[in-house]
Amino acid sequence: MSTHSIAVIAGDGIGKEVVPAAIECLERIASIHGLDLAFTFFDWGSDYYGRHGRMMPVDGIEQLAKHDAIFLGAVGSPEVPDTESLWGLLIPIRREFQQYINLRPVKTLDGVSSPLEAKNPIDILIVRENNEGEYSEVGGRMYRGLPHETAVQETIFTRLGVSRAAHFAAGLAASRQGRLTSATKSNGIIHTMPFWDEVVAETVRQYPGVSVTHELVDALAAHLVLKPWTLDVIVASNLLGDILSDLGSSVTGSIGLAPSANLNPEGDFPSLFEPVHGSAPDIAGKGLANPVGQIWSGAMMLEHLGHPRSRRAPAGRVRIGPSCRSRHPRRRRNLLHVRIHRSRPDLHQRPH
């Protein structure tokens, strides 16, 4: 029996609702497929901040480091400034554990209606560089409040950082249609972008079946609206990937249902799995949150832990037992198939 120890941080708002639903599913899948998933629950987040003045304990990173994966709901609350809640938990985890890939599938789900008129199926993987670039920690402000106040933010790209993101994306593309699109803005002034293009091009050359198109991010945003079904794998810098992935999931109509994986591909450190949606304080506690993004993130976690779509499962739709059903009466239905590629029309909500 494979044993995996999983750190669970439900976090804030609807995180506390969608995480238990996803844990039920994971436990049921584990019992069907003979996996041993050992969950350790951490009550970190904004409530913890209220009591302790920090989002997680001083040794939070060390505690998490002992686990094989981290399963996160959402952090963020009206009571805690975003800069505290994110810098105090999500961002240090992404960095300390070198989760340099943020993988975000953008996929049409059966029964979830795209806002686009053309209903062609969309199936894109967005690979976002998750550790450097526009999100560097270098920067600050001077002359606060004075007429000549100035704020700076340093965007920093390293060859290591860009090439490992490009490697990951090219490897994924090789296992799919072999078409990689790299988001750039090298036609203008931004000094880092020609470097990004060069490193991506050099890296992709090592993957014979993969071709790369360098697409200006403004044109690529339009492309995602006009012909998203022509895209296969996208690789983008931290900020551009953040924008493009929200845009992509809005185009499939499933922004509240999208999953993400913050990966340390080498497995030197635990990876983190979380839905793209936030803590949605406006609907928290009302039984309205849709757990599909969390459940789908759980599927990505199992895949990362070495358990992709099972061969042992019966073909077609797999009926998952009652423990995997929502306790919410209007949703007493099966929540997912084994690969969690589809949701039901009635599950289409936008918690964010």
Next chain:
Amino acid sequence: MSTHSIAVIAGDGIGKEVVPAAIECLERIASIHGLDLAFTFFDWGSDYYGRHGRMMPVDGIEQLAKHDAIFLGAVGSPEVPDTESLWGLLIPIRREFQQYINLRPVKTLDGVSSPLEAKNPIDILIVRENNEGEYSEVGGRMYRGLPHETAVQETIFTRLGVSRAAHFAAGLAASRQGRLTSATKSNGIIHTMPFWDEVVAETVRQYPGVSVTHELVDALAAHLVLKPWTLDVIVASNLLGDILSDLGSSVTGSIGLAPSANLNPEGDFPSLFEPVHGSAPDIAGKGLANPVGQIWSGAMMLEHLGHPRSRRAPAGRVRIGPSCRSRHPRRRRNLLHVRIHRSRPDLHQRPH
């Protein structure tokens, strides 16, 4: 009779086709309304670069400074690196003439079909800061080609730069529905963004009828796809505004038809008017380019020069004489109404 001297740079590719079409319209409008538009034509661009090794003469900026406005087609050609063509012409003009506003209307046009299923009319003005931010000239690369190569780009915001963009946007919002949306990313790490938010908020407080919503750029990109008709005026930094404006015009279906104004609102220097589309070398010379973006940019130029929609024009659709008709046989029809708010279904093409 008002006299205006206008510097015309048709530039490259389809710029050479759409500019003459727009000049015909401008001349016809001038003759109807008693304006004296004196055009001076400059053959600058990539061909000029081929002959002289630069996009415009050394004293190009001084030559342009004598004019009341600049009417640009497009620059960019496969023969000249983008960094040369843009840094050699468009970017120095934007900066030397302190064109710190890039104004981009995003508007549904009659007969141009949006890719969205919901056909609600869209009418947004995007105010993009055009001189600083992510497009600062500060940055570079070190250790070229070595494993530890690093590239940096400094994002720099000044109180002057942010507040004048916010003033312009708030002023526009006051003349419309009073709803300003400011694109931000202050929930994360980016040091410049809380500063952007503060300066925007302080500025908007001076406009009693205007309210501002600070929307995270990832969520705003999704908003532009899911409910663009709920947006009025958007203010955004240089890079975010670049992405959002292409996204916006793709959502209206009119990316090849969108105009833009690079404004020096004080009128200390000439402003520049150009369509959002590029030089489109793939369709250049084929008579396929749609001149509506250029003509619409001309309408914005007349407005900036003090000639908004004329009261003297007959109500309703104004038939413009034959000189304003396209020479392309398939398009021998009237091209525009006086305010150029509508195009014809058959004009819907995407030159970019």
